[in-house]
Amino acid sequence: xxxACWWFYIMKLVDLIDTVLFVLRKKDNQITxxxxxxxxxxxxxxxxxxxxxxxxxxxxxIILNSFIHVLMYGYYGLSACxxxxxKFLWWKRYITQAQIFQFVAVIIHSVINLQRQCNFxxxxxxxxxxxxxxxxxxxxxxxxxxxxxxxxxxxxEL
Numbered sequence: 001x002x003x004a005c006w007w008f009y010i011m012k013l014v015d016l017i018d019t020v021l022f023v024l025r026k027k028d029n030q031i032t033x034x035x036x037x038x039x040x041x042x043x044x045x046x047x048x049x050x051x052x053x054x055x056x057x058x059x060x061x062i063i064l065n066s067f068i069h070v071l072m073y074g075y076y077g078l079s080a081c082x083x084x085x086x087k088f089l090w091w092k093r094y095i096t097q098a099q100i101f102q103f104v105a106v107i108i109h110s111v112i113n114l115q116r117q118c119n120f121x122x123x124x125x126x127x128x129x130x131x132x133x134x135x136x137x138x139x140x141x142x143x144x145x146x147x148x149x150x151x152x153x154x155x156x157e158l
Contacts (some may be wrong), residue, residue: 002050002054004059004062005046005049005050005053005054005058005059005062006050008046008049008050008062008065008066009043009046009047009049009050010046011046011066011069012039012042012043012045012046012047013043013046015039015042015043015069016039016043019031019035019036019039022035032142033138034138034139034141034142037135037138038135038138041131041135042065045127045131048124049061049062049124052121052124053120053121053124056118056119056120057109057113057118057120057124057125057128058124060105060106060109061106061109061128064102064105064106065102068095068098068099068102071095071098072095072099075089075091075092075095093143093146093147096139096142096143096146096147097143099139100136100139100140100143103132103135103136103139104132104136106128106131106132107129107132107133107136109128110125110126110128110129110132111129113125114126114129
């Protein structure tokens with residue numbers, strides 16, 4: 001379990017590369033508060049989790065987050081294949097929904113853990129809970145703006 005935490009932390013460092021790529025490609029519109037906040041805080045969570053707890057309750061978050069990232073980077077990889085492949089990538093919004101589900105699951109997991117007596121430090125459960133709520137709000141707003149509001153604007157323009 002401890003090795004999984006360290007690998008998760010290393011993957012969070014690797015995740016920072018996409019921010020560097022956005023900067024190099026001058027894709028400033030993709031360097032949002034949500035993007036920066038999420039990458040910095042997840043890197044910190046990966047480091048602190050692997051340094052201070054090394055497994056336990058953290059494994060749920062690690063496994064869930066890793067699964068979401070496989071979907072997400074799989075989508076990005078396919079979309080990089082060009083227009084011939086991009087026309088089949090209708091499922092981007094569902095990745096965001098999966099991310100939102102992930103944060104709801106982390107919140108529920110944290111609340112349950114706060115009710116139980118185990119050796120996992122409560123400060124980490126409280127941190128997961130607070131982080132889960134803040135990131136849920138940010139991702140929900142992203143989803144609302146990009147998939148609900150934009151759709152309504154397009155419908156009005158027609």
